[in-house]
Amino acid sequence: MHATLLPAQQIDTLSGPSAEKAVADWLSFKARVLRNHPLAKSADLYRDQAAAMLLRARGGFDPKVYGDYTAKNFNDKNYFQYTEAGIKWPTWLGLELKSTLNYATGDYLNPELTVPTKGLTAFGFNWTLGQGLLTDERRTALKQARIGIDQGQAERDALLNDLLLEAAKAYWTWVVAGNQLEVYNAALQQATNRHQAIRESYVQGDKPAIDTMETFIQVQNRLLDVNFARNDYRNAAIAVSGFLWDDDGAPVRPEDLPSVPELGTQELLPAFNPDRQAILQQARASHPELRLYDAKLRFLEAERRLKVEKRKPVLDLNYNILGAGLNFFPAGGPDGPGVLASDIKWGVNVSYPLLNRKARGDLQVTDIKLAQTEFELRQKRQSIDIKVQQYANEVDNLGAQLTLYQNITENYRALLDAENEKFNFGESSVFLINTREQRWLDARVKYLKLAGEYRKTEAALRWAGGSVE
Numbered sequence: 402m403h404a405t406l407l408p409a410q411q412i413d414t415l416s417g418p419s420a421e422k423a424v425a426d427w428l429s430f431k432a433r434v435l436r437n438h439p440l441a442k443s444a445d446l447y448r449d450q451a452a453a454m455l456l457r458a459r460g461g462f463d464p465k466v467y468g469d470y471t472a473k474n475f476n477d478k479n480y481f482q483y484t485e486a487g488i489k490w491p492t493w494l495g496l497e498l499k500s501t502l503n504y505a506t507g508d509y510l511n512p513e514l515t516v517p518t519k520g521l522t523a524f525g526f527n528w529t530l531g532q533g534l535l536t537d538e539r540r541t542a543l544k545q546a547r548i549g550i551d552q553g554q555a556e557r558d559a560l561l562n563d564l565l566l567e568a569a570k571a572y573w574t575w576v577v578a579g580n581q582l583e584v585y586n587a588a589l590q591q592a593t594n595r596h597q598a599i600r601e602s603y604v605q606g607d608k609p610a611i612d613t614m615e616t617f618i619q620v621q622n623r624l625l626d627v628n629f630a631r632n633d634y635r636n637a638a639i640a641v642s643g644f645l646w647d648d649d650g651a652p653v654r655p656e657d658l659p660s661v662p663e664l665g666t667q668e669l670l671p672a673f674n675p676d677r678q679a680i681l682q683q684a685r686a687s688h689p690e691l692r693l694y695d696a697k698l699r700f701l702e703a704e705r706r707l708k709v710e711k712r713k714p715v716l717d718l719n720y721n722i723l724g725a726g727l728n729f730f731p732a733g734g735p736d737g738p739g740v741l742a743s744d745i746k747w748g749v750n751v752s753y754p755l756l757n758r759k760a761r762g763d764l765q766v767t768d769i770k771l772a773q774t775e776f777e778l779r780q781k782r783q784s785i786d787i788k789v790q791q792y793a794n795e796v797d798n799l800g801a802q803l804t805l806y807q808n809i810t811e812n813y814r815a816l817l818d819a820e821n822e823k824f825n826f827g828e829s830s831v832f833l834i835n836t837r838e839q840r841w842l843d844a845r846v847k848y849l850k851l852a853g854e855y856r857k858t859e860a861a862l863r864w865a866g867g868s869v870e
Contacts, residue, residue, distance in 0.1 A: 423662040427572055434568045435561065437646040444560040451553030458546035461539035464490040481507030483514065495534050497527040519726030523746060531716030541707040545700050552696035558869045559689035565869065569860030571641045577853035578637040579661030581846055582630040588842055589623040596620050599831060615831045664852045677793035680866040684785050688867030694778040701771045708764040714753035721746040788865035796862055799855040806848045813841035
């Protein structure tokens with residue numbers, strides 16, 4: 402009487418869910434990472450910070466009201482009381498509009514500060530006609546803050562890109578570890594059933610005692626495989642749980658992870674279009690790190706324009722129309738009120754350092770920074786192109802290996818099934834069954850590892866292309 406062995410298909414997943422199920426679960430996992438992970442939320446703050454910086458830069462053009470009151474009393478005498486209030490309004494053209502109202506009373510007034518009884522009102526402007534005409538600190542800060550909006554978005558995308566790569570590595574390591582554990586658990590059950598069947602055959606006198614020892618050793622080996630696989634899975638579960646957070650901001654515990662999707666031995670379809678030329682074009686056009694360099698170059702260009710402006714001489718013109726209280730343009734001579742000649746206060750400020758070494762040195766430093774950034778940008782472009790090409794080659798190679806190992810696994814499966822048939826007819830041995838099964842099991846595990854590497858390399862290719870989706 403021959404022992405009846407359980408079919409080895411119990412530890413196969415040819416009829417399991419398709420590879421698309423694992424990809425769909427990954428997309429769901431990725432969406433949850435982008436929604437709840439602290440680093441993802443922190444990445445969104447780059448945009449908020451850039452918006453706040455832009456708001457602050459715009460504040461440089463806010464109108465400003467001010468007031469000043471100074472008084473002196475000594476020995477019961479009112480020496481003076483000076484009051485000044487006004488508003489200043491800077492504009493984009495380097496022209497600052499202003500209006501002031503001055504009052505002055507007292508027994509010892511400075512004659513220069515004497516004003517009409519109703520007070521002295523002035524309305525005019527300060528205009529930078531030399532240094533600061535084309536740009537100044539305020540306009541440069543506003544331009545750089547607007548560039549910062551693009552820089553903040555690029556920094557956000559770069560951080561998310563790195564986060565998704567690490568999440569993909571952890572996820573597919575977890576999937577592979579879970580599938581390997583299932584395979585080894587099923588193999589342990591198969592070895593246990595075989596050992597029990599052989600023992601029964603030995604008791605009935607159909608099999609020698611050595612066969613029971615052979616099957617028992619196989620059970621022990623399978624138990625070792627399960628123990629190692631269980632430890633790998635637990636560690637992988639701990640790692641992947643670090644990327645999952647619930648909507649309340651609490652981390653997900655490893656024991657609360659969803660079930661591991663199965664990786665069947667059917668052909669793994671690409672998770673996205675792996676056309677390397679399309680990925681290269683996308684990377685060159687919108688990779689976050691290239692956008693960061695582009696923003697840095699524009700930032701330095703704005704700084705350079707300011708440094709060039711600083712090389713000009715200072716030439717500031719101020720002009721104010723004066724009035725007694727709110728009475729402007731009093732009746733003048735036969736030609737009418739002298740708006741440009743009388744009842745005005747004006748002045749010119751001119752200065753220029755003879756050697757101007759500070760301005761020239763600042764410009765040279767900025768030019769050097771621009772040159773360094775240009776060289777870094779060239780290197781970064783080349784580095785990204787190389788990574789895309791390398792990862793695309795790896796995806797192609799792993800895809801070919803997967804197809805080959807799919808066939809190898811199926812062939813080992815066929816050999817094992819044939820050996821089982823021969824064993825049932827008494828034409829084989831437990832040793833050959835174990836050998837065939839071990840080779841098939843090694844091929845199955847190797848296929849799972851290749852499938853995991855394939856998915857990780859896909860994620861690395863997307864990362865190299867700078868695709869944050």
